[in-house]
Amino acid sequence: MRLALREAVRSFRRAPVLSLLSITTIAFALFVVGLVVLVGLNVQAALDEVGERVEVVVYLRRGSPLEAATLAMQDILAFPEVADVAYVSEDEALRKARQELREFQDVFEDLTTNPLPASLEVKLHPAYRDAGHVEDVARRLHGFRFVEDVRYGQDWIAKLDRLRSVAAAMSVLISAAFAAASVIIIGTTIRLTVLQRAREIAIMRLVGATAGFVRSPFLLDGACKGALGGLLAVGLCYAAFAVVSRLVLQGRFFAPGEALLFVVAGLILGFFASAVSVGRHLREV
Amino acid sequence: MITLTRVFKAYPKGVFALRDVSLHVAKGEFVFLTGHSGAGKSSVLRMVYVGDLPTEGEVQVGGRPTQTLRPRDIPKLRRRLGIVFQDFRLLADRTAEENVAFALEVTGVRRDMVGPKVARVLAQVGLAAKARAFPHELSGGEQQRVAIARALVNDPFVLLADEPTGNLDERATRGVFQLLREINANGTAVVMATHDLDLVRQANYRTIELEAGAVVYDSGVDDAAAGAG
Numbered sequence: 306m307r308l309a310l311r312e313a314v315r316s317f318r319r320a321p322v323l324s325l326l327s328i329t330t331i332a333f334a335l336f337v338v339g340l341v342v343l344v345g346l347n348v349q350a351a352l353d354e355v356g357e358r359v360e361v362v363v364y365l366r367r368g369s370p371l372e373a374a375t376l377a378m379q380d381i382l383a384f385p386e387v388a389d390v391a392y393v394s395e396d397e398a399l400r401k402a403r404q405e406l407r408e409f410q411d412v413f414e415d416l417t418t419n420p421l422p423a424s425l426e427v428k429l430h431p432a433y434r435d436a437g438h439v440e441d442v443a444r445r446l447h448g449f450r451f452v453e454d455v456r457y458g459q460d461w462i463a464k465l466d467r468l469r470s471v472a473a474a475m476s477v478l479i480s481a482a483f484a485a486a487s488v489i490i491i492g493t494t495i496r497l498t499v500l501q502r503a504r505e506i507a508i509m510r511l512v513g514a515t516a517g518f519v520r521s522p523f524l525l526d527g528a529c530k531g532a533l534g535g536l537l538a539v540g541l542c543y544a545a546f547a548v549v550s551r552l553v554l555q556g557r558f559f560a561p562g563e564a565l566l567f568v569v570a571g572l573i574l575g576f577f578a579s580a581v582s583v584g585r586h587l588r589e590v
Numbered sequence: 591m592i593t594l595t596r597v598f599k600a601y602p603k604g605v606f607a608l609r610d611v612s613l614h615v616a617k618g619e620f621v622f623l624t625g626h627s628g629a630g631k632s633s634v635l636r637m638v639y640v641g642d643l644p645t646e647g648e649v650q651v652g653g654r655p656t657q658t659l660r661p662r663d664i665p666k667l668r669r670r671l672g673i674v675f676q677d678f679r680l681l682a683d684r685t686a687e688e689n690v691a692f693a694l695e696v697t698g699v700r701r702d703m704v705g706p707k708v709a710r711v712l713a714q715v716g717l718a719a720k721a722r723a724f725p726h727e728l729s730g731g732e733q734q735r736v737a738i739a740r741a742l743v744n745d746p747f748v749l750l751a752d753e754p755t756g757n758l759d760e761r762a763t764r765g766v767f768q769l770l771r772e773i774n775a776n777g778t779a780v781v782m783a784t785h786d787l788d789l790v791r792q793a794n795y796r797t798i799e800l801e802a803g804a805v806v807y808d809s810g811v812d813d814a815a816a817g818a819g
Binding site for chain 2: 504
């Protein structure tokens with residue numbers, strides 16, 4: 306192992322420009338993937354934020370007793386899909402309407418009685434905010450006594466659902482395409498560094514070095530270059546993210562675990578690209 | 591020690607590198623392989639160091655048929671062979687002693703054993719004073735001596751030399767050849783491929799001549815037969 310490390314360091318010192326070039330190439334290949342993934346994550350986060358607004362409003366019959374509403378709230382809270390239920394009294398509904406619909410101020414002034422019903426605002430857990438679950442919950446809420454009507458904006462929830470699916474599919478597809486391209490670029494880069502040392506590999510084999518002995522410095526070298534490339538890619542992504550955040554809009558960056566994934570991906574790609582390239586040369590002698 | 595029995599080596603498109611080659615090299619023997627370029631000299635050596643396997647026939651090195659060697663046995667066999675090439679094949683970024691030490695390190699020899707062994711073989715090839723020199727700082731003859739030292743450092747039972755003087759001037763050629771003779775005199779067998787007939791005539795060693803991949807003359811067999819006849 307010590308010998309492998311010494312050989313790997315020697316390889317870096319002998320051709321520092323080529324080594325830096327391969328680290329940079331790996332970094333940019335992963336940087337592009339990182340950008341695509343980052344855009345995908347932010348689009349997803351934005352859609353999730355919109356999804357926060359998904360709620361089912363249960364309008365109660367006029368004159369429903371508060372006790373009945375409270376009991377119903379307990380039952381509704383027991384639904385696995387439900388995160389929270391809030392009671393909005395008739396008076397509160399009117400106050401809210403006055404606040405939110407200022408353009409109808411005149412109409413509100415003329416009212417002699419409150420026409421708005423009391424309601425229950427039901428919020429769902431994030432995993433259940435799709436059209437299917439919302440519709441199912443709404444159907445069950447209809448079954449409660451004192452319920453006049455249930456509203457949940459089925460049209461826009463269905464649209465949001467479609468948008469989410471399209472965004473998820475596109476981001477997976479585009480990320481995969483860029484990831485495939487980066488695998489090819491990293492493979493070629495590592496292959497070049499191995500090719501540069503093909504003669505050395507042949508000499509090692511002729512003096513009786515085992516395949517493992519020849520391979521280990523290259524694997525170490527490839528893994529280090531890949532990991533450094535991954536680290537640099539995260540740095541480049543952060544720089545791009547910082548610029549966009551300052552100039553255009555606030556978004557989210559990778560969580561530490563996600564950023565680490567890039568370093569690990571670089572390391573694994575570098576390792577396997579080296580293994581494949583050296584293996585090819587080992588078969589020749 | 592080294593035996594080729596009815597060896598054929600064919601490459602795709604029906605090109606034959608070796609045709610029905612049979613020969614035996616005994617312990618401590620010095621053998622010249624001669625013939626024009628492409629006659630099959632290097633192919634015979636490749637068969638011995640298992641750079642290739644025969645298409646037909648059998649090659650035995652150190653008592654084992656090469657076809658039966660597992661991939662992990664090949665490095666072990668090569669450590670018992672010394673191999674020298676026309677183009678020296680030294681690692682350009684390592685000094686003479688590092689090049690020699692490298693052949694020991696790959697075999698996993700203890701670190702404290704490496705230094706003395708390297709010094710001994712470098713002295714044996716007459717390069718003790720240039721141990722710290724890089725290949726580009728050495729003449730062709732000196733580089734070949736480093737390559738020979740590297741080949742000797744694992745105490746091989748045979749030294750395979752593929753045109754070792756092909757890139758050298760006359761004086762360096764004489765020096766390297768003398769060194770190979772001394773190595774042989776110390777008990778190591780030497781198989782030397784060369785097309786330099788002047789060199790072959792300088793010493794009365796066994797000569798095997800190849801032509802188009804076939805043995806056309808073997809002084810060890812033909813002269814003995816002529817003597818008997």
